[in-house]
Structure formats: structure tokens, C-alpha cells
Amino acid sequence: MVFAPLDDGAGRGEAVARRLAKAISLGLISDGEQLPSESELATALNVSTVTLREALSSLRSQGLVETRRGRGGGSFVRASPTALADRALARILESATTDLRELGDVHAAVSGAAARLAAERAAPDNVARLREVVDRFNAADSVEARRRLDGRYYIEVAAAAQSVRLTTQEFDIQAEVGAMAWIPARTALAPAAVAAAHHAAVAAIARRDAEQARALTERHVEALTQRLIEIHVDLARTAGGTRVP
Amino acid sequence: MTLPSTQRPVDLAAWIAGAAEDVFASLESLRGTMVACHRAAVARGEPLTCRDIAEVRPIVLDWLGGDRDLVVGAGMIVAPGLLADQPRRLEWWHSAPGCDPVFLDVDLDPESLEFYDYARAEWFRLPRETGARHVAGPYVDFGGTDRYMLTLTLPVRSDGVFLGVVGADVPAGLLEARLLPALAALGADAALVNTGRRVIVSTSAGAPSGSLLTGAAEPGAVHPVPGLPWLLLCPLESARSSAVRSAAPV
Numbered sequence: 112m113v114f115a116p117l118d119d120g121a122g123r124g125e126a127v128a129r130r131l132a133k134a135i136s137l138g139l140i141s142d143g144e145q146l147p148s149e150s151e152l153a154t155a156l157n158v159s160t161v162t163l164r165e166a167l168s169s170l171r172s173q174g175l176v177e178t179r180r181g182r183g184g185g186s187f188v189r190a191s192p193t194a195l196a197d198r199a200l201a202r203i204l205e206s207a208t209t210d211l212r213e214l215g216d217v218h219a220a221v222s223g224a225a226a227r228l229a230a231e232r233a234a235p236d237n238v239a240r241l242r243e244v245v246d247r248f249n250a251a252d253s254v255e256a257r258r259r260l261d262g263r264y265y266i267e268v269a270a271a272a273q274s275v276r277l278t279t280q281e282f283d284i285q286a287e288v289g290a291m292a293w294i295p296a297r298t299a300l301a302p303a304a305v306a307a308a309h310h311a312a313v314a315a316i317a318r319r320d321a322e323q324a325r326a327l328t329e330r331h332v333e334a335l336t337q338r339l340i341e342i343h344v345d346l347a348r349t350a351g352g353t354r355v356p
Numbered sequence: 357m358t359l360p361s362t363q364r365p366v367d368l369a370a371w372i373a374g375a376a377e378d379v380f381a382s383l384e385s386l387r388g389t390m391v392a393c394h395r396a397a398v399a400r401g402e403p404l405t406c407r408d409i410a411e412v413r414p415i416v417l418d419w420l421g422g423d424r425d426l427v428v429g430a431g432m433i434v435a436p437g438l439l440a441d442q443p444r445r446l447e448w449w450h451s452a453p454g455c456d457p458v459f460l461d462v463d464l465d466p467e468s469l470e471f472y473d474y475a476r477a478e479w480f481r482l483p484r485e486t487g488a489r490h491v492a493g494p495y496v497d498f499g500g501t502d503r504y505m506l507t508l509t510l511p512v513r514s515d516g517v518f519l520g521v522v523g524a525d526v527p528a529g530l531l532e533a534r535l536l537p538a539l540a541a542l543g544a545d546a547a548l549v550n551t552g553r554r555v556i557v558s559t560s561a562g563a564p565s566g567s568l569l570t571g572a573a574e575p576g577a578v579h580p581v582p583g584l585p586w587l588l589l590c591p592l593e594s595a596r597s598s599a600v601r602s603a604a605p606v
Contacts, residue, residue: 232566233553236478275502277494278498
């Protein structure tokens with residue numbers, strides 16, 4: 112796989128589409144924003160215009176990009192909450208339960224280790240910051256805000272662990288998990304339960320109970336992973352009637 | 357800057373203080389430029405904009421391009437809400453060895469997962485509150501340089517208005533590369549720690565960089581670094597790494 116040719120063949124368009132879709136779902140490209148011209152974008156991504164058109168067509172079919180013709184035309188990002196929710200649900204359905212379980216395993220490993228090290232290395236400043244993030248999560252009034260602050264919580268724990276590598280890993284994990292865990296009308300876990308779990312883990316970090324901080328974090332991540340798998344099975348059951356395998 | 361071939365902790369502490377003074381001297385000149393820019397804008401009767409702040413750019417680039425020892429990034433970080441054309445602004449440049457300095461592009465959108473919330477960062481908040489210079493870290497500079505970093509900052513005030521901070525970044529690994537030989541030559545285990553007793557550099561594998569020391573050190577083993585919130589601990593026998601669960605942070 113490592114030496115598979117990176118030519119402009121089949122699959123490259125999908126790879127570019129996935130990358131752009133990730134940027135859109137993370138809010139790096141916002142709703143209504145116009146994408147650069149096809150040639151500019153192709154140059155920036157270092158792909159041919161043919162590949163880029165493939166990618167744009169895939170994004171259009173996912174409802175993430177809209178192309179308007181004529182004067183003032185071009186490709187525009189559609190990142191409305193509905194479009195993003197549809198996309199997130201599609202992602203849960205596309206991921207096999209083994210993929211969700213794999214993601215959960217890495218999430219538990221990274222976040223559990225970060226919590227343990229944070230209990231050993233956090234300064235009062237780090238703990239205050241963690242409490243503040245959990246409080247803001249508790250007070251958040253939108254799914255979007257909860258998704259952001261939940262992700263921020265894990266990133267702050269890894270930073271409190273004094274580890275650049277764990278922090279970077281956590282960011283990638285949160286970008287992937289957060290989009291699936293916080294879908295409007297289909298939130299994986301109740302916000303109050305998430306807040307309580309984070310609160311308990313921060314309390315363990317504050318009293319330097321490394322093993323408890325790790326155990327609580329792993330248990331919470333396992334519960335989240337189970338819920339995502341349940342949602343997948345649920346969606347597969349509903350989709351089963353309308354889709355031919 | 358050559359390290360002293362000293363065997364005495366007190367001399368090494370003085371050398372560290374001198375190296376930091378060199379950085380602060382450069383920051384003083386950045387601060388002077390910022391204050392002059394602000395006064396000029398006030399005299400013109402115009403609000404301050406990104407273009408005014410960019411006045412520090414040639415000085416920063418000159419500094420980073422020159423024969424600097426420890427500093428890999430520097431610039432001006434503007435108080436949120438100060439500029440007329442942007443709510444938040446970093447005029448910050450950083451460089452890798454042998455490369456031209458590049459503008460540090462961070463995410464300043466509060467709605468983003470990667471939001472660089474600098475107003476809450478220790479290196480911004482503390483000098484703002486105290487009005488005094490500060491050395492923050494080592495800390496994980498997530499969303500900024502993404503490195504384990506120490507940041508030296510000076511608050512910038514002009515006629516009672518807080519403009520922000522000027523600062524310089526020193527990576528923990530780079531500082532260690534310079535200090536470890538001298539630390540190791542002291543003849544006993546030694547560690548440089550900050551006020552929170554977080555290890556900056558240490559010769560003891562049991563108390564590595566980033567860990568917290570607990571337990572009291574012998575009074576004779578504590579050597580304050582003049583002008584900095586740092587202590588050089590040598591010999592280190594009496595100190596223990598943070599794996600000990602005795603001292604909770606809150």
C-alpha cells in the first residue's frame with residue numbers, strides 16, 4: 112500500500128472529496144463560502160482539473176457543495192446544520208461497526224493515557240482550565256457548541272499531560288468522533304451524562320488519582336463507542352428496507 | 357553566547373539569567389516600536405489597524421534571521437478588540453533552522469475546535485494583569501506552533517492603553533540542548549524548574565522535562581535564577597518526581 116502509485120487514477124477524486132468534506136464538517140470552510148476557481152483549487156491541491164471535477168461532483172451529491180452557473184457563479188459550500196447532520200449520519204452508516212470500534216479503541220487509548228498523565232503533571236492552572244471547559248460545556252445551548260467544547264475538553268486534558276504528540280492525536284480523533292457523536296436530534300449521549308463523566312475525570316486529575324482518571328475516561332469513551340455502534344445498527348436496519356445490498 | 361565552564365550552580369543560574377536578559381532586551385526594542393506606532397496613530401486621529409502593528413515586522417524578521425541562539429519565534433500579540441479592522445491579531449513570525457521566517461497562521465475563530473484562545477494563555481494574561489515581564493511554560497502550544505514551548509513576554513502599554521504583549525518563543529528541546537551539558541557537569545543531579553515546580557531541564561530520568569517535582573528541596577540546594585521565575589535545584593536528591601500523589605494541584 113505504501114508504494115501504491117499516487118497517479119491521477121480512480122480513487123483520487125474520492126480522496127480529494129473526503130479531504131474537502133472534512134474541512135467543511137470541521138468548519139474550516141464555512142457555510143456559503145465560495146471555493147476558489149477550479150484551476151486555482153486544482154493547483155492548490157496538486158491534482159488535475161479532471162480529478163477536482165470528480166471531487167466536486169461527489170461533494171455536490173453529498174449536498175456539501177452547490178454549483179451556480181453564469182455571472183457570479185461558481186462552487187459554494189453548503190454547510191448548513193441540516194447538511195452537516197445528514198453527512199454525519201451518512202458517515203456513521205458508511206463506517207462498519209469494526210471501523211467504529213477501532214476508532215473507539217484508539218480514542219480510549221489516547222484519552223485514557225492523557226488523563227493518567229494529566230493527573231501526574233497538571234498544574235493548578237491546567238485544572239482550572241479543564242473545569243472551565245466542562246462548565247462551559249454544561250452551560251452550552253446548542254449541539255454545535257457542545258461538539259466544540261467536548262472536543263476541546265479532550266485536547267485540554269492532553270495539553271495538561273504536557274504532551275504535544277497526545278494533543279495532536281487527540282485533535283485528529285476529536286475531528287472524527289465529534290462529527291458523529293454530536294448530531295442534532297441524534298446525540299449519542301445525553302449532555303448531562305457527558306458533563307458528569309468529564310467532571311468526575313477532572314476531579315480525579317485534580318486529586319492526582321492517575322489510575323482513576325484513566326479508568327473513568329476509558330469507561331466513558333467505551334460507552335460513547337457502544338452508542339455509535341448502536342446508532343449504526345439502527346440506521347442500517349432503517350436503511351435496509353430501501354437499499355438493495 | 358558560550359556557556360561557562362563552571363562547576364557551581366550559582367554561576368550557571370547567573371548565566372541563564374544573562375541569556376534571558378538578552379532576549380528581554382530585544383523585546384524592549386519591539387515594545388518601543390509598538391508604543392511609537394500607537395502614539396503616531398493617536399496623533400493622526402486614526403484608530404489602530406493591522407497595518408500599524410505590522411511595523412514590528414522588519415525588526416522581528418531581522419532578529420529571527422540573525423545569529424539568534426534560542427529564539428525561534430517572536431512578534432506582537434494584540435489585545436482583543438483593540439484594532440479597528442480585526443477583532444484578534446497575531447503579528448508573529450517563526451523560523452526553522454536554515455529557512456526564512458514564516459508568518460504564524462493560527463485559527464482565531466472562537467467557533468473552531470482549533471481556536472487559538474490567546475487572551476486566556478498564561479503568557480498573555482499574566483503580564484496583562486501584573487504589568488511585569490513573564491516567562492511562561494514549558495507548555496503545549498496547541499493550535500499555535502504545536503511545540504513544547506517556553507514564551508517570554510512583556511506587556512505593552514501606551515498612555516494607559518493596554519496594546520497587547522510582545523514576546524519570544526524558546527522551544528523546550530532547544531533550551532535543553534544548550535543547558536544539559538552544563539547541568540550534567542555540576543557533579544550531582546540537577547534540575548531547572550519554574551515556580552510551579554515543573555521541570556524545564558533535568559539530568560534525572562526520573563524527573564524528566566514536563567514532570568512536576570514534589571517534596572521540599574534542601575535550602576542549600578535551591579539556587580534562584582535572578583530576574584526569572586525559575587529555580588536551579590542541585591543536588592536533586594531530596595526532590596521527587598510527580599508520580600508521588602502527595603501534593604494535589606488544587
